[in-house]
Amino acid sequence: MLNGEKKIARPLRWGMVGGGRLGQVGYKHRIGALRDNTAFQLVAGAFDIDPARGKDFGVNIGVSEKRCYPNYETMFAEEAKRKDGLEVVSIATPNGTHYEICKAALHAGLHVICEKPLFFTSDEVVEIKALAEEKGKIVGVTYGFSGNQLLLQMRAMVEKGEIGDIRVVELQYTHGFNATDDGDKVNAAQKWRVDPKIAGPSYVLGDLSTHTYYMSQLIMPQMKIKKLLCDRQSFIGSRAPLEDNAYVLMHYENGAVGRLWTSSIDAGCMDGHRIRIVGSKASLEWWDSKPNELRYEVQGQPIQTLIRSMPYLDESCNADERLGALHQEGLSESWSNIYLKFAIAIDAKMRGDQETLDTLVYPDINAGLEGVRWIENCVRSADQGSAWVDFESNKEAALVGKTL
Amino acid sequence: MLNGEKKIARPLRWGMVGGGRLGQVGYKHRIGALRDNTAFQLVAGAFDIDPARGKDFGVNIGVSEKRCYPNYETMFAEEAKRKDGLEVVSIATPNGTHYEICKAALHAGLHVICEKPLFFTSDEVVEIKALAEEKGKIVGVTYGFSGNQLLLQMRAMVEKGEIGDIRVVELQYTHGFNATDDGDKVNAAQKWRVDPKIAGPSYVLGDLSTHTYYMSQLIMPQMKIKKLLCDRQSFIGSRAPLEDNAYVLMHYENGAVGRLWTSSIDAGCMDGHRIRIVGSKASLEWWDSKPNELRYEVQGQPIQTLIRSMPYLDESCNADERLGALHQEGLSESWSNIYLKFAIAIDAKMRGDQETLDTLVYPDINAGLEGVRWIENCVRSADQGSAWVDFESNKEAALVGKTL
Amino acid sequence: MLNGEKKIARPLRWGMVGGGRLGQVGYKHRIGALRDNTAFQLVAGAFDIDPARGKDFGVNIGVSEKRCYPNYETMFAEEAKRKDGLEVVSIATPNGTHYEICKAALHAGLHVICEKPLFFTSDEVVEIKALAEEKGKIVGVTYGFSGNQLLLQMRAMVEKGEIGDIRVVELQYTHGFNATDDGDKVNAAQKWRVDPKIAGPSYVLGDLSTHTYYMSQLIMPQMKIKKLLCDRQSFIGSRAPLEDNAYVLMHYENGAVGRLWTSSIDAGCMDGHRIRIVGSKASLEWWDSKPNELRYEVQGQPIQTLIRSMPYLDESCNADERLGALHQEGLSESWSNIYLKFAIAIDAKMRGDQETLDTLVYPDINAGLEGVRWIENCVRSADQGSAWVDFESNKEAALVGKTL
């Protein structure tokens, strides 16, 4: 149970690149980071590609004017000169800029929290991972939905065998907000997502499904994909080669099978982010649109709906509980949970507390690497005519399950 | 709106092969056929492989003792001698017997209503179809879920363009009642389903997904599959080569894509029969477990839940309405709707009323043929290592949409 | 588990008064009675106030022309002359005619099944009850929703103490189909419902809430109302003094409290028939719009959804099960269950089988009497300015729980 009391000695000095007035995601970072003012303190930012607008915005959210910088290069340089300079920076910019900013931040001695998908290629991630290790820094990835504590409940139930052996994995993250191309032309936040130069090799696979893929790893860290097949489409032709709809079939090493559907043309859908794990005895089902419920279906028994915050939930789940029974949590709490773990990881790294780092479950750079790998495997399959391909992964990356 | 008043001049003299005390499906046939006693009259039966049990059962449901026959051969022979003999017979036996019984029935001058999947091969269906034409008889297929009138509402809305161009088709029919192999050993009705000699080339693809596939054709008669890929598994090893779980990916000729999941190992699932049709403007979603509701999701508008029997529904939908608003219909009404259409078709055939036959939408032998084709295509793909295969169909079979 | 096999030696010869083409409820009687053709056989009818229309209708549903009578008096007289004449008659006419027809039927030696509310006054019911006893006949009352077997599940769970001591009873039966007075003027079936001369002393209290009140007695036969308060309104003024909305508060003898809301002006409501029973340990909740589900909420445990037909349900519940798991039952099955019990009761009465009569749970004349008592108490309270009144009941009527 969390109540805002500090989990680390003092809040970390935190800044942002991107996340300004025009985008939607920056506010989620701040909601996550600043929930209790005991994990992070926002001290600087290069919030906007338009320096004046960025400064105006920064001041409006309480950053001192002189620490609202025109760009990240200046911010990293100037902050490095201060005794009370930045310690950690979040990158909430379009995909195509993540790699350079992340590298610069690490070189500037900063811990990094970065939007997903991390970079364009897994080679880039491997390189940055090595750099982070060299610099002794944390790189976290904001899979912002993955902080919902009922996912940890699922993880615990899977681990304890409460559903039996996993047989079928159903993953979905779809919506219909881009069923037409209206947004592609006028909405800045949408425009770059369908431009391969900025978005990278995929649209919805990277934008949506990396979340769900990571969440599946979080729930079932022991499950490894053996091969997959991806079939992707561009229903709005101008988006090609980037897909606005994709199907993936998976074969896992243990004999389980799985599917993923991701789409931004699922017209009218407001409930499209879901995970169902079918075991030999029971199934678990989680819907993002019902963030306070978890469905547990044991074959031959009444259907159970588990409710967030109840004492019958696993300790690991309730450790991230804040509001108490009958009080609905939502996406804000999910981001807060993730950011708190980033803070704990960074603090542990600073203190050389390897035990904490070895046991803390959070979306670290390995999770980011696996996300990029996921996209690469999907695109490779799709580009071979939607053919089955062996899943290429990084052995060292498969650490989501480290605490098990 | 139906209220039991006759739709044909007099009830047809009807009998059954199979459908006795030990099975579950026979009662559904009788519920469907005998709803109003104005479409069919049950006059004879060879209800059971055990003649004594069959006779006892037949008498118990009101058939005269002497017309409870030990087997279908005797029934067809004896009834043919009567002036008031059988006119139509329903076949509710294990798959492997359908072909022979159907052929014998047609040769005996009977109209036929047969369980799905019709036969083992499409060649057999083509042969029987020719025989039925030669004999001037109807062959109907009991896709028992397809009588829910909200499927006709979906058909009408698709036809009128209310969802725009179809882009994505999501089909699912799963349950978890065979998550273990307990039933395979002791339950007669389950035992034969996993025996290829009796079930044919598939288990759940034939047993479950043929329903959903037909319903998709009913809703979207204009949509033709171009190619598909089927990935099937036997999670209970003793069921191999028959699958207890299968995934299918589809490409339609108009550029749409689709998926189907069918399973009898979806542990704990009680809601697994669903259809979602995504168009360029809106989506329609139907769940068998909510048979009185249809979800209509227009992108950018409030989600709409359409309720069975309301005046805002299409005339074609409300034509099959019986109970009125606030009064829940269920699977019984679905079967009643189908059987009533069988009666109307048979009556029209008897009267030589080709116009009725040309416009009546019901699961006829073409629907049965397409169902077998569906299985054949899926199995062919699965047996090629879950590879994409061109969909082979019968041009003449594609008549579900004839009235459009 | 029911499959249509006979429960009594032969089907009873059954007729109807009312229930013709223009009304909605007659079809429900026939669906209920004729489900399996092993309980009742429809042989005669005075279906309509318009004799020609009634005859046309009767013939259309399979009654021989000469047994389609112009009125009930003729039917009773003519049928009495036949060897194969009527044995039991259902009365599906407006309220104001029930008493006379019922009395005539009993005098004609018939068993009676009558629509609710039975008569205008409890004195009339007491009189008819005595007459039925004198004549050795059954009088059943068609509380048509009460055949849903999950109500028996609730009854069994309450009886076994699975919710603890009952504290709170929430009853609701509301809809919005008469939010305007459009129907009052043009719809024959609605017109008489708001005319005190035909409907009796109440509109929605009698038309709707008697169902729910009976169902509450069925679930909790041991619970007796001590006093109640009824507050009724006529939102459409022309309906006064008959109410289109009413609230009732109840105090039970065991200290529990309860509420009932009934309305036909609950605009847009399609889910308004519900029962919630709160015990000291857990609650049960049933919604008519989800007839295959029962919610069981144990304080401090995951919410349970019990699904119709599953083996974990009580034997008394599954005794009325027909379609099997995954197959949705609806209102048709509810009516079929009630009518089957009427047949069993009548057959037992004919055979003098008192044991069956003593244990069979079905809506008999006592249930009808209690329903009229309910209305009388509500109206008495309302007419005293919505004041608390002691609940007047008939000691002998409180027999719904006789089998406990």
Next chain:
Amino acid sequence: MLNGEKKIARPLRWGMVGGGRLGQVGYKHRIGALRDNTAFQLVAGAFDIDPARGKDFGVNIGVSEKRCYPNYETMFAEEAKRKDGLEVVSIATPNGTHYEICKAALHAGLHVICEKPLFFTSDEVVEIKALAEEKGKIVGVTYGFSGNQLLLQMRAMVEKGEIGDIRVVELQYTHGFNATDDGDKVNAAQKWRVDPKIAGPSYVLGDLSTHTYYMSQLIMPQMKIKKLLCDRQSFIGSRAPLEDNAYVLMHYENGAVGRLWTSSIDAGCMDGHRIRIVGSKASLEWWDSKPNELRYEVQGQPIQTLIRSMPYLDESCNADERLGALHQEGLSESWSNIYLKFAIAIDAKMRGDQETLDTLVYPDINAGLEGVRWIENCVRSADQGSAWVDFESNKEAALVGKTL
């Protein structure tokens, strides 16, 4: 749309009385107040009745040690000496202490935000209201659920006539967490709630139903109660005379009727906070457990589910929107919305901006007064044997609808 940018010139210097480690509600105040660090800044606190624990807690949430005070008297005195002293204080202590602390705070020149129910008697509220006016200070009341912006959507739709004339009002706030008296003995936060000396004249009426009553006023400011009847019970006898369950019936001045049910013994209920407003054309239904949805049921049309954040919602609703479509908001956002409005009100008061004060809709002292009036009327009715009583209100208090 809110994104954290400042709405007032600078954050207000804010402190808390109560809300320490052992209670649950203090964290909600801080989540609400400190969401963006642009409305409030937490600078001081007397968090706990145990000074050492309070100081430890305060330091842990980032308050400087010397501004963690042993009690509110000291805090008000010491802070008054500072140039940068407190400007506003929130009171999150048991009911019985509100009046004294509030008075002291006003005398100390502070604006006040206080938990509900405000005080024990409406006379106390009238007195404090006068004092606040004299001192030129704001007193806000934390009806914490009332910040959900879909309530403003309901208000707008009611105002625009989209449901027609209001006829029926259904209010419910129930749960089952006190179905036993376990918590009464050991849980500090529950113990005082059932002690009349600390809780005041009611338990659940004050603790729960004041929320829902205020929300009903927010939605329908024009609706005034004319008379009511309250029937309350103490199912756990040791709670008497305080009720753990209560029913209220209401008559509104416009002829509408309403009901409220509040309970803490509704065993197993996790969905019990609901509002349904029935109009002559349509109904609106809101469930706290589905905070991102609003059900709009127009008689004769498909049921509509409105989704938070969508452009089709009213401007007044979307003004409080933060996270964007598909991103679930919860109780945190509700508290944030209320606290932001407190800040805006206080800032306007400081600046003498009467126009803002005249139009801002938030739970002010009049809302607090009406809440106490509500309890008084209910208790008066209950104590007269659950009799109808005329509703006594304060003419000047009825200002929730001031902006209409």
